[in-house]
Amino acid sequence: MQMKKCPKCGKYTLKEYCIDCNEKAGTVKPPRFSPVDKYGKYRRMLKKSLKK
Structure with a gap:
């Protein structure tokens, strides 16, 4: 079983x-x-740039 992330709402x-949104989740690697x-x-x- 792998953790997956929804590309639409960003939830794992x-x-x-x-x-939540019934979108197909993709693998997070x-x-x-x-x-x-x-x-x-x-x-x-x-x-x-984020450090500043």
């Missing part, structure tokens, strides 16, 4: 469909680690 559930990180630059920029 263990079921296939969201209880972090992206795979890659030494060639295409989006690392943008993540660091976002983190830096």
Whole structure:
């Protein structure tokens, strides 16, 4: 059983469909680690801007 997140309302559930909005929930997994990180630059920029 995997945790899932509703793309419409953002709530987490263990079921296939969201209880509140009846939207199909998707899996919540972090992206795979890659030494060639295409989006690392943008993540660091976002983190830096949120830190201020």
